[in-house]
Amino acid sequence: xxxxxxxxxxxxxxxxxxxxxxxxxxxxxxxxxxxxxxxxxxxxxxxxxxxxxxxxxxxxxxxxxxxxxxxxxxxxxxxxxxxxxxxxxxxxxxxxxxxxxxxxxxxxxxxxxxxxxxxxxxxxxxxxxxxxxxxxxxxxxxxxxxxxxxxxxxxxxxxxxxxxxxxxxxxxxxxxxxxxxxxxxxxxxxxxxxxxxxxxxxxxxxxxxxxxxxxxxxxxxxxxxxxxxxxxxxxxxxxxxxxxxxxxxxxxxxxxxxxxxxxxxxxxxxxxxxxxxxxxxxxxxxxxxxxxxxxxxxxxxxxxxxxxxxxxxxxxxxxxxxxxxxxxxxxxxx
Numbered sequence: 261x262x263x264x265x266x267x268x269x270x271x272x273x274x275x276x277x278x279x280x281x282x283x284x285x286x287x288x289x290x291x292x293x294x295x296x297x298x299x300x301x302x303x304x305x306x307x308x309x310x311x312x313x314x315x316x317x318x319x320x321x322x323x324x325x326x327x328x329x330x331x332x333x334x335x336x337x338x339x340x341x342x343x344x345x346x347x348x349x350x351x352x353x354x355x356x357x358x359x360x361x362x363x364x365x366x367x368x369x370x371x372x373x374x375x376x377x378x379x380x381x382x383x384x385x386x387x388x389x390x391x392x393x394x395x396x397x398x399x400x401x402x403x404x405x406x407x408x409x410x411x412x413x414x415x416x417x418x419x420x421x422x423x424x425x426x427x428x429x430x431x432x433x434x435x436x437x438x439x440x441x442x443x444x445x446x447x448x449x450x451x452x453x454x455x456x457x458x459x460x461x462x463x464x465x466x467x468x469x470x471x472x473x474x475x476x477x478x479x480x481x482x483x484x485x486x487x488x489x490x491x492x493x494x495x496x497x498x499x500x501x502x503x504x505x506x507x508x509x510x511x512x513x514x515x516x517x518x519x520x521x522x523x524x525x526x527x528x529x530x531x532x533x534x535x536x537x538x539x540x541x542x543x544x545x546x547x548x549x550x551x552x553x554x555x556x557x558x559x560x561x562x563x564x565x566x567x568x569x570x571x572x573x574x575x576x577x578x579x580x581x582x583x584x585x586x587x588x589x590x591x592x593x594x
Contacts (some may be wrong), residue, residue, distance in 0.1 A: 277301030277585065278341075280321040282309040282329045287348055287570050287577075296578035297325075300585060318342065323584075325577060328542075332356045336363055344584055348577050349564075349592075350374075353486060357594035368580040368591040372433045373572040374564035378511050378537075378548030379437035382481055385509045385535025388557055397467040427477030429470060429493065430484025430512060431456060432574030438481055439465045450477060454489075474501040479509065482560065486513035496521040505532035511563050514540035523549035526556055537563045 279297055288294060297303050301323070309317055309329050313321035315338045318324050323344040324331075336359050345355060347369045360367050388394070388514060395415055399405070405413065418580060426442045428435045431453035439449045443464055451465035452473050460467060470493070473480060479500075484490050494519040508531060510517055519540055525531040533555045539548060542561055550556050564570075576591070583590045 278320055278322045279303045280318050280324045280580070281305045282317060282324055283307070283315065283327045284325065284348070286327055286565065287573055288572070289565075291567060292570055294574065296574060297581065300581055309519075315339070317581055319401065323581060325581075326354065330352050330354045330404060331360070333359045336360060336365070336541045343583065344368075346577050346580055348573055351485065352593050353513070361594040366584060366589055367593075367594045368584070368589065369572050369593050370576045370580070371591060372565075373496065373567040373576055375433045375437050376564040377569040378434050378483075378563045379441055381537055381559070382434075382438050382483075382509050382511055385511075385537070385557060385559075386421070386479060386481075386507070389533040389535060390421055391508050392416060392418070423448070424478040425450060425476060427468070427473035427492075428452070428465065429473060429480065431465065431467075431484050431486075432483065434511070435481075435483040435495060436464070470498075471501060474498050476503075476508070478503065479507045480513040482512040482516050484512055486515050490516055492516070492518045494518060494522065496524075497527045499530060502530070503506070504530060507531070507533040507535070510534070510536040510538055513536065514538040514542065520549050523553040523556070526553040531555075533557070535559075537561055567580055 271316045277300055277580065279301045281294055282302060284294060284305055292421055294303055294305055304317065306317060314329060314335060318339055320341060322341060323346065324342065325346040325348050327348045331354065336342070336356065342365055345360060345365055345367045347355060347367065350369055350371055350563065352367070352369055355367055357367055360373050377392070392415060399415060422445060425448040428438055428449065428451040435451060439451060442449045449465040450468045451472050452468060452470050456467040482494065493516055499521060508522070514536070517587045526534060534550070534553070537559045538561050539558070543549070544551065550558065580591050
């Protein structure tokens with residue numbers, strides 16, 4: 261016997277499903293499309309949706325897809341027709357999952373669509389800190405090498421990754437892939453995951469406590485979800501445990517880091533480098549302390565936006581909705 265929510269989905273399947281994509285531009289851009297959804301119902305597609313247009317654009321929808329558009333209690337209360345929310349991302353911080361569940365609304369997400377792309381971005385940031393390729397390229401173009409008395413020059417000391425210890429906080433699909441790449445570089449890999457405490461080693465990473473990682477690793481990669489336990493897990497206290505000159509890489513969520521504490525540690529040299537694809541507010545305000553911090557390298561939350569990852573995202577989003585219509589929902593997070 262189907263669950264009540266699956267029964268609701270089957271009733272929806274008997275009529276033309278009304279689907280609203282509220283902020284679809286980042287997924288499709290100029291090179292992909294939502295045609296897979298159009299085979300499931302009528303689609304109203306919007307590149308972006310400001311808050312003042314959210315209810316107007318969603319009022320008649322049975323199903324809506326959102327990436328970062330907020331759907332909290334006050335918005336859900338004004339959408340009585342809504343029966344399904346498809347989050348076109350892995351993180352679910354923009355949807356009140358408990359409120360959706362109380363209203364009988366299924367919420368799905370997109371797991372593991374960008375694992376390779378985000379792991380690649382982790383090492384793009386690490387290699388930026390270790391080799392400073394772009395800085396040296398610009399110096400060469402500006403004539404520094406032409407004027408050099410020697411056959412080579414370094415703007416700052418370069419770093420060999422082999423033998424360095426990488427600590428990974430969060431050992432899901434992305435964390436595991438980061439660990440595998442690190443091993444290929446010859447790095448010593450430590451990892452923290454609540455589900456792996458006391459597990460020893462999985463052949464790639466040694467499992468350690470968070471404090472052990474802060475205290476003993478040359479580079480720390482944040483690959484965990486944002487929740488009450490991880491909010492500002494990197495703060496003045498945890499940074500004080502670290503070795504001098506530690507590097508942090510954050511491709512998880514901006515709020516994993518106390519940004520003011522990070523900026524201060526960068527200014528003091530306690531943190532030798534910070535590479536981040538995420539900030540606590542996106543786009544950032546002009547007074548975000550990291551924008552002017554030394555040895556801080558920021559990318560605009562684009563690690564997931566390779567065409568390959570976006571194509572997988574669209575395929576999984578459509579498959580999630582198709583399964584929900586059939587009464588066999590998948591990737592439900594509430």
